[in-house]
Amino acid sequence: MTRERLAWLLGALGLLLGAWWLSLNTEWVEVQRPRAAQGEARDNPVYAFEQLLRRLGMQVERHEALKNLPPAQARLVLMSSDWQLMPERSAQLQQWVLQGGHLVLAPSSEWDNSALADWVPVELLDVKPSKRSRHEKKFAEASASVQRPRRELSSNPPLWGSTESVASCDAPPDQYNLRPRRNQAPAWTLARKSVVHALRVPLGRGSVTALNSGTNLFHNEPALRCDNPLLLAAALQAEAGATAWIYLHEKRQALLPWLWQSGWIAILMGLLALAAALWRAAVRFGPLMAAAPRLRRSISEQVHGLGAYLHKEGREALLAAQQRALLEAAQRSLPGFARLSHAERAAALAAATGLAALELSTALSTRFCTRAQLPSLLLLLETARRRLAHRTSDERHPT
Template sequence: MLRRSLPWLLLLAVLLGAGALLVRYTRWEEKRVPLPPQGEAETDRHYQLRHWLAKQGVTLQTPSELGTLPPVTDTLVLTSPLWDVRQSREQDLKRWVEAGGHLVLFPNTDEAMLKLNPLGIEETSEWQLQREQRKAEAKARAAASGHAAPPEKSDEDEDDEDDEEDTAPATPASGPALPRVPPPPKCDWTAKDAGAQPFFAELPIYQLCRSPSTVFKSRDLPAWGVRDELGWRALRLPLGRGELTLSAWYPNLDNPDLMKHDHAPLLAAMLKLRPGRQVWLMGSASLPTLPSWLWQQAAPVLLLALAALVLSLWRALPRFGPLRRPPPDRRRSLAEQVRGSASFLLQHRAEALHTAQCRALAEAARKLAPSASASSALPDPVTLALATGLSASALGKAIAPAQRNTRRLAQDLMLLETARRQLISLAAKGHTAPAPLQDSPQKASP
């Protein structure tokens, strides 16, 4: 009994030990997994922004095409670089802002839409300002120590050093190299409200994630703005009766992280939200497809090209035969056959047809006179004339090799063919020649 239960006891002990190890060296943690959007949130990419603005008493409009500008009491936000204002809309936008509208531009559209120099605004990059600060600090340290300042490095050399620092692989002290994982975004960038009229008096400093790479410089104090130690990151300037807001910090308007930290208050300050107003968001310009655009711009050219294509395809298609019923096959007459063959061979090789006709006449002569020589020589024209009743002189001219035109060759071939058929007819009837067909010294033309 004990021997039978021993294997089961060992198995139970192994399972208990494995369970104890699993409980000791593992732990259970709860992790919230966001559910995928459903219903209206699945079809509307600005669902969260729309509901957040609705709580502030503001209506969001997202037109696909901005044919007419919104009322001057509303706010227009341009985030799409595809909307063309350089050629035909720049002056309309400027007049709309001067009439009292509020225009908000982000870094992917401000350079292509408005000329900022007339407004007293200069745009520079963060890395360039940091480089200038490093150079100034190096000169100050060199001046304080009394040594000569180190030679200034070119922009290319500094870019190469920055690239080497970024791409240098991390070599651990021991163990295999692990794949580099990008660090999560740090929400440690702070910017303060330093404008003439702060939007939130109780929130002078904004806690944000990742600083933008663009810095603005303004010769005038903006009505509202956000800046850090490098300069202005967002500012609002009056333009006529309206206002223009430029922001280097670009919020992802369809990202759930928009409601985290101080992103939402900063967005409210940039849009200058007021209950009862509307915000027009031009986020994605709908452009026509290439076929429709070509049809709108060059319809006649497309029609001509299509007609040429159809004609070329029609000419290249294989033909399956005539539409009419072909005439019945009938045997051609001797004259038609001789004229057609002579006309063809006269252009290509008339001597071949004449030689073949003479050989056929020699074979017919041998059938009528079996005692004659089996050579390929032709009989005498006089003897052929006696046997066939044709003219001896005409037969001599037809047999003799000479340069002939189409008409003469056709007549000679008809005469030789007539003589050949008469000889064959006499041989078939069993007749004998009136005179022996002797070989003539005149040979067939080669």
């Protein structure tokens, strides 16, 4: 025997010993584990209850709005208090029951604190504190045990002719009791001692069945435990060919999509009007109208400009500018003025403006002056210039 074969033999022997040890120290048993709901059962909390009624030959519909009521002789299970959103719905349900409908009231519909309490022939009463404490104690003991809480409920009359009692599971402590109103005879009761858990009272051609049980009795898991299927079938008066409506909650379309589908034209026009208003009130890149041309300078601008000029050039420059302005105006208005001598120019200006020729000659020939002499010289030269300009304007536009 080679070393390699010896190693394989020892390995196989070790595996056999390990398997033998596991077989002696372990135990293999089958454990059933609930599988998570899938498909419709995952999203529908009363899926099992619906399938139970369909197995009994009933036609089941689940509604999320009560725009219309079920047909006559149908069963309506109210499992939510959202039906109170419409104030007139209580009167509609009353008329439907009087005409032959069968109404089933679950605790979650809160019918005892709504408008239904005004005409439903069933009263919901509190259990006495002493009795309630005993029931709560027993319920707590049962909850602490391994077995689920069970309650034996007696049926009067018996269910389907022979079943006189049913075992209800997962029921809360007895906090309320059901009883018919005065002058009302119950058609069916399901009670435990003095506490009534289900009560049916005729009303018109129909009936009202009220349940005093947990709010989740119709849900998937509780609906199939113990004798809960028998209890639910009896509450709905299940029979082949009957119709059952289950009202879970009020579900309507969201406000914004509904507004768009119902009035998209009005919304669109409103948005366009809002956009136009915002555009009209918005800040523009330029002024609303072009600025009017400024034909004359303001006095302040003239004063500031004159001061700046004097500060920079001096009195002599201002005097020379004024003399030059007068000579340019004279050349435009007096023919041959440029060829005249100084004395002839003074005489021509005096004849055209009505000013003294000697003063005009002195003002035109002066090159230097004092601060006191400057205003009078400027005034004389500017007066002569303006009179020449006025004379030229009159010649162009004769009256």
